[in-house]
Amino acid sequence: MTEKYDAKTAELTWLKHWEDNKIFSFNPNAKGKVYSIDTPPPTVSGKMHIGHAFSYTQQDIIARYKRLKGFNVFYPFGTDDNGLPTERLVEKTKNVKGARMERQEFITLCEQTLKEIRPGFVNDWKRIGSSCDFQLFYSTIDKNCQKISQEGFLDLVKKERAYRKEAPSLWCPQCATAISQVECKDAEKPSSFNEIVFMAEGKELIIATTRPEMLSACVAIFAHPEDNRYKKLFGKKATVPLYDFEIPIMPDTKANPEKGTGIVMCCTFGDQTDMEWYRQYNLPLKEAITRDGKMTAIAGKYSGMRTDDARKQIIQELKDAGLLRAQTQITHAVNVHERCNTPIEIIQSKQWFIKYLDLKEDMLKWGAELTWHPAFMKSRYDNWVKGLQWDWLISRQRFFGIPFPVWYCTKCDTPIFADPKKLPIDPLKDFPPAKKCSCGNTEFIPEKDVLDTWATSSLTPKLASTLLDKKDQHKVYPMSLRPQAHDIITFWLFNTMVRSRLHDGINPWKEAVISGFVTMQGEKMSKSKGNVIEPQEVIAKYGADALRYWASSSKFGDDLDYHEKDVRTGDKFVTKLWNAANFANLNLQGYTTGTATHATDKWILHKLRNTIQAAEESFDAYDYAHAKAALEKFFWQDFCDNYLELIKVRMYEPKDPQDKQSAQAALSTCLSALLRLWAPFTPFITEELYQTLLKEKEGYASVHIAPWPVVKIKEDKKIEVAGELAVEILAAARKKKSEAKLSMKAPIKKITVFAPKNDHWNLSQEIQPFLADLKAATSAETIQFEDATAEKRIEVEM
RNA sequence: GAGCCCGUGGUCUAGCGGUUAUGACGUCUCCCUUACACGGAGAAGGUCCCCAGUUCGAAUCUGGGCGGGCUCACCA
Numbered sequence: 001m002t003e004k005y006d007a008k009t010a011e012l013t014w015l016k017h018w019e020d021n022k023i024f025s026f027n028p029n030a031k032g033k034v035y036s037i038d039t040p041p042p043t044v045s046g047k048m049h050i051g052h053a054f055s056y057t058q059q060d061i062i063a064r065y066k067r068l069k070g071f072n073v074f075y076p077f078g079t080d081d082n083g084l085p086t087e088r089l090v091e092k093t094k095n096v097k098g099a100r101m102e103r104q105e106f107i108t109l110c111e112q113t114l115k116e117i118r119p120g121f122v123n124d125w126k127r128i129g130s131s132c133d134f135q136l137f138y139s140t141i142d143k144n145c146q147k148i149s150q151e152g153f154l155d156l157v158k159k160e161r162a163y164r165k166e167a168p169s170l171w172c173p174q175c176a177t178a179i180s181q182v183e184c185k186d187a188e189k190p191s192s193f194n195e196i197v198f199m200a201e202g203k204e205l206i207i208a209t210t211r212p213e214m215l216s217a218c219v220a221i222f223a224h225p226e227d228n229r230y231k232k233l234f235g236k237k238a239t240v241p242l243y244d245f246e247i248p249i250m251p252d253t254k255a256n257p258e259k260g261t262g263i264v265m266c267c268t269f270g271d272q273t274d275m276e277w278y279r280q281y282n283l284p285l286k287e288a289i290t291r292d293g294k295m296t297a298i299a300g301k302y303s304g305m306r307t308d309d310a311r312k313q314i315i316q317e318l319k320d321a322g323l324l325r326a327q328t329q330i331t332h333a334v335n336v337h338e339r340c341n342t343p344i345e346i347i348q349s350k351q352w353f354i355k356y357l358d359l360k361e362d363m364l365k366w367g368a369e370l371t372w373h374p375a376f377m378k379s380r381y382d383n384w385v386k387g388l389q390w391d392w393l394i395s396r397q398r399f400f401g402i403p404f405p406v407w408y409c410t411k412c413d414t415p416i417f418a419d420p421k422k423l424p425i426d427p428l429k430d431f432p433p434a435k436k437c438s439c440g441n442t443e444f445i446p447e448k449d450v451l452d453t454w455a456t457s458s459l460t461p462k463l464a465s466t467l468l469d470k471k472d473q474h475k476v477y478p479m480s481l482r483p484q485a486h487d488i489i490t491f492w493l494f495n496t497m498v499r500s501r502l503h504d505g506i507n508p509w510k511e512a513v514i515s516g517f518v519t520m521q522g523e524k525m526s527k528s529k530g531n532v533i534e535p536q537e538v539i540a541k542y543g544a545d546a547l548r549y550w551a552s553s554s555k556f557g558d559d560l561d562y563h564e565k566d567v568r569t570g571d572k573f574v575t576k577l578w579n580a581a582n583f584a585n586l587n588l589q590g591y592t593t594g595t596a597t598h599a600t601d602k603w604i605l606h607k608l609r610n611t612i613q614a615a616e617e618s619f620d621a622y623d624y625a626h627a628k629a630a631l632e633k634f635f636w637q638d639f640c641d642n643y644l645e646l647i648k649v650r651m652y653e654p655k656d657p658q659d660k661q662s663a664q665a666a667l668s669t670c671l672s673a674l675l676r677l678w679a680p681f682t683p684f685i686t687e688e689l690y691q692t693l694l695k696e697k698e699g700y701a702s703v704h705i706a707p708w709p710v711v712k713i714k715e716d717k718k719i720e721v722a723g724e725l726a727v728e729i730l731a732a733a734r735k736k737k738s739e740a741k742l743s744m745k746a747p748i749k750k751i752t753v754f755a756p757k758n759d760h761w762n763l764s765q766e767i768q769p770f771l772a773d774l775k776a777a778t779s780a781e782t783i784q785f786e787d788a789t790a791e792k793r794i795e796v797e798m
Numbered sequence: 799g800a801g802c803c804c805g806u807g808g809u810c811u812a813g814c815g816g817u818u819a820u821g822a823c824g825u826c827u828c829c830c831u832u833a834c835a836c837g838g839a840g841a842a843g844g845u846c847c848c849c850a851g852u853u854c855g856a857a858u859c860u861g862g863g864c865g866g867g868c869u870c871a872c873c874a
Contacts, residue, residue: 186873193874209874222874255874264874271873333873379802380869386801387870486868522867553811553822557803559867561810565823568836575836583833629812629821641838645831652832731839738828738840745831779831 001585001692005578007543007571011684015126017691023702024067024131026074028472035071036476037063038461038509039132040484040492041078041140043085046093046117048124050525050562051485053535055515057551059483060130061624062513064680067131068708074476076136076464079122081114083401083453084175084339086141089113090400098399099176103428110400114141128535129544129683131704136467140456141402145463146424149456150405153394154420155503156354162394164415166350168268168275169393170335173293173307174342177397178351180452181390182491184344187336195261195326196318200238200249206325208260210332212318213311214267216243216299217288220277223263225251230263241323242314243300250281269346272389289345291397307345352404352449354392356498360385366497371511373622374557377486384490392498394455401450403427408445409437416444458495461508482509486516486557513622516559525562533562545682546570552681555625573632574685577678580640581689584671587651587664594665597658598650599769601666602716603723604643607634608670609711615677616708624680631677639670642727649776672698673709722766726774729753729767729794733778736796746798748780754793755785 018024028034037059042052067073087098090106090113098106118139126134138145156162169178191210198205198221207221218240223230230249237246254273255264266277268285277283288299295302295310302310318324335344356363363385372378395404403426405418416433418425427433427446436442456463465477478500484492493512500508517524520531538547549570554560596602611634618626647663654660672694679686683704690703700706729751737746755763764785771783 186871207874211874260874266874273872273874333871335873374803376802383801383870389871490869517868519867524868559804563810563823566810569822572836576834579834579837581833586833626812633821640834644833645838648831648833734839741828743829743831744839745829 001582005574005685005688007545007574007684008540010688011127011129011544014684014687014691015129017687018131018702018704019126019134021701022135023704024073024075024133026076026133026136026468027072028468028475030072032070032072034074034475034480035063035066036074036465036479036481037076038464038479038482038496039075039077041080041138041457041460041463042121042125044079044081044114044118044121045085045089046121048121048128048535050533050535050538051518052124053128053538053547054518054551054560055483055485056125056130057128057548058515058556058624059481059513060128060132061548061552061680062481062483062619062622063131064683064704065619065624065708067704068676068679068706070707073131074136074464074479075132076138076467077122077125077130077132077134078138078140078460078463079118080140080453080457081118082141082145082456083450084177084396084398085453086110086114087398087400088339103399107400111141114139124536127539127544129548131683136464138463138467140453140463141400143424144466145456145459146402148459148462148466149402149451150418150423150425151420152459152462152499152503153451153455154405154417154423157417159502161355161502162352163355164350164352166348167353168278168346168348169351170390171291171345171347171349172337172340172342173289173291173345174340175337175398176292178347178349178393178395179337179344180393180454181388182454182494183338184335185338186333187341187343188331189334189336189343190329190331191334192315193260193328193330194315194318194324197241197323197325198238198265199241200233201236205233205238205263206261207263207265209265209270210330211267211270211311212314213295213299213302213307214265214270214288215240215314216295216302217267217270217286218243218247218265219268219283219286220247220266220281221249221263222252222255222266222277223249224253224255224257227255227257227262229257242317242321252277252280268348272346275346285348287348289347291347291349293342293345351393352395354394354455354498354502356502357388357391359498360388362501363494363498366501366507369507370497370509373511373513374555377489377512377514377557380486380489381494384494392495394452395449396452397448398450401453402456403450404447406447407431407433408447409439409441410443410445411441412437412439414438415447454491454495457492458499460496461500477508478506479509480511482512484512484514486514489514511622513556516554516557519559519561522561538564538567542567542571543574543684545574545684549573549682552624552628555623570682574682576636576640577674577682577685578689580635580644581671581675581693583644584667585693588668588671591661591664591668594661594668596662596666596669598662598773599719599722600643600646600726600773601662602713602719603726603770604639604666605669605711605713606716606720606723607638607643608673609713611638612673612677612709612711628681631681635674635678639674642730643670646726646730646773646777650773669711673711675703676706676709679703679706718766722763722770725753725755725763725767725792726770728792729774729783730777732794732796733780736798740798742798745779748778748796748798749782750797751778751780751783752795752797753783753785754795755787756792 063075090110195206195208221238233249234251266274269275295305297303367381405425407416407427432444461477465473525532546567550567614630615627650659675686675690686703
């Protein structure tokens with residue numbers, strides 16, 4: 001062993017060792033029960049962020065533990081790189097606009113960009129010590145994924161779950177595509193509440209609105225049926241200002257008398273309520289906004305203007321005409337697209353949907369069949385299911401994604417589906433289809449829309465399992481575990497559940513573990529706030545083991561505030577483990593086999609045995625943080641601070657060869673066990689130590705495929721209790737010396753222990769075998785016992 | 799507005815009916831003892847958010863506040 005451990009070079013050495021020797025390769029025919037993990041495919045964005053390092057470390061600890069326990073671990077790796085996120089990344093980094101380019105040119109650029117950045121991106125995952133089988137690799141835009149995704153779509157068509165319909169849909173004018181409910185989020189935006197003059201029955205009717213630019217799309221006016229101010233107007237007409245057309249005044253309970261003037265205009269579509277009224281009362285459709293967020297022809301002179309410009313101008317015009325009675329500045333929550341923060345519009349268009357609103361009850365049952373860690377995360381899922389209001393809109397008017405395998409008849413618009421055996425296909429290239437329409441027509445137009453990225457990533461259990469031979473796929477699917485962070489329960493977990501249920505009628509996994517978030521002074525990290533920590537920099541400074549040590553200090557579901565000092569604690573642990581192993585190595589020179597016969601040695605083996613048991617119980621409940629705490633206590637306190645100090649003199653100057661051999665036996669057992677116990681948390685340092693100290697003796701190619709340690713000794717309460725007393729005596733001696741400001745080497749005349757007799761054993765008898773080590777460790781001349789009827793007490797005389 | 803989570807020494811955290819309330823970081827004192835000064839020994843530091851209840855007994859259970867966070871919803 002060298003003087004110091006150099007994490008930076010050592011970690012790279014072992015990464016290469018693992019890769020070269022295929023340590024984490026999945027062999028479907030290997031022994032051991034299969035434990036399969038539905039690894040989250042990160043969205044390719046150039047660099048891993050600290051939240052990734054955090055959650056992927058946590059799941060990796062589970063994977064490594066299961067491997068030690070003898071499971072045949074299936075732990076694939078994929079990248080999610082189709083759809084809008086990639087388009088936005090390419091548009092940003094290459095300074096282009098997909099919509100203004102030749103479609104194929106843009107797609108090629110996306111593919112090229114991915115090819116450039118993907119290897120570096122994936123390398124970040126290797127670097128933190130993810131024990132994935134990187135040979136089992138998929139990209140959600142690769143050919144196999146395209147095939148699986150298109151097959152899935154056709155399967156849903158066959159099951160009458162996928163349908164195409166012209167309907168009002170959530171729409172992002174910035175991205176110029178329809179989006180789904182889950183892609184929306186709230187944002188506080190400033191706005192103005194404008195009281196505008198309509199005319200009805202020759203009188204002024206004041207209506208408050210935040211969206212005056214929608215006036216031209218106004219189709220009705222609503223007030224509450226019980227609202228006495230407006231009761232007499234129901235069934236009458238009102239005239240829209242500036243545009244001068246008439247609309248009906250109608251009663252509906254959704255109108256809130258408390259809000260504004262209690263009377264509201266319904267435009268197609270200002271918001272979701274407008275849409276509901278449109279459906280309920282069969283109102284006409286008037287579209288005021290185009291798909292790229294501009295005013296349509298019906299807006300008259302505002303036609304072609306952006307909606308926000310039109311709003312400003314129309315307010316001015318109303319003001320000039322004396323039709324604006326009041327204006328208040330407000331901030332209100334607006335629905336925006338989570339990818340670009342643009343306010344969402346509701347626009348009528350023809351889209352593909354997956355029908356699932358009828359399955360809400362079933363969805364709740366499916367969620368209940370899954371074991372959640374922590375359990376309370378299930379309520380996020382339930383909450384989402386209960387709030388679902390739209391079927392899943394899966395078509396996107398974008399470019400870089402998986403194409404719908406569909407063409408449409410130019411005469412009757414009937415969809416013609418691709419032959420499932422010929423997938424994947426691109427209807428734009430594989431054209432025309434080799435079929436006739438049922439109406440006899442032979443002319444078609446290809447579908448240009450692409451599938452929502454979640455429509456593919458919701459199939460990850462399949463994307464991963466189909467990397468295996470067909471005969472082996474059933475071994476890994478349904479999967480044992482879905483690990484992920486809590487922010488995408490409503491996206492990824494929910495969608496995967498739905499797809500697996502719809503396609504195969506089963507839950508995709510047995511259990512789910514949900515990671516928390518990394519925060520900075522309690523706040524979410526974000527580039528705009530400038531409080532981002534880059535894992536690459538942390539690794540460069542402290543090594544991946546230290547980072548992992550930090551990440552494993554919080555349990556599943558808990559957020560963790562980032563403090564660099566906590567990573568430093570990990571770094572210190574690595575050093576401590578190195579030094580303890582170094583001590584063991586120095587004192588195990590020449591040792592081959594032996595038995596622990598001394599009391600102190602038996603005691604530490606008992607502690608070890610109990611620690612292993614405790615760690616195992618915690619691990620099996622997915623509570624690695626607890627397991628870590630138990631290991632920490634054993635390693636740092638029991639083993640380093642107490643045990644090693646107790647055996648030093650016996651090790652250096654044995655009176656009898658067996659004195660030393662007994663300690664060596666225990667030391668050797670502890671060393672081997674410690675390396676394996678810590679291997680899931682700090683895989684690099686443990687591998688380094690295993691390779692240099694134990695590999696030759698034990699023969700495993702890596703500590704990570706060695707078996708979980710077992711200490712084969714029977715429970716011995718006497719040793720445990722007497723050992724505790726030995727530690728108390730040691731502590732009393734140390735305390736006395738500290739208080740006297742003396743070195744720990746300072747001699748002690750006498751230690752007197754007042755030990756009450758126990759019903760079951762006589763402590764002063766049981767402690768006898770420890771006395772030699774105790775005297776040596778405390779430099780005490782004598783240790784004597786006096787029976788006491790009172791409390792246990794230890795007196796130290798210098 | 800709804801659901802969920804959280805509130806423990808200066809900071810982070812364990813404990814979840816009976817503990818001298820755990821540990822880490824920080825602070826202070828001492829110790830260079832041949833694994834480790836990136837160490838060791840010791841000390842100081844706490845109305846366990848507040849109020850009420852259940853109980854012989856509550857940091858721990860129940861109810862009600864207050865404060866923070868997340869998710870969903872509302873969005874004229």
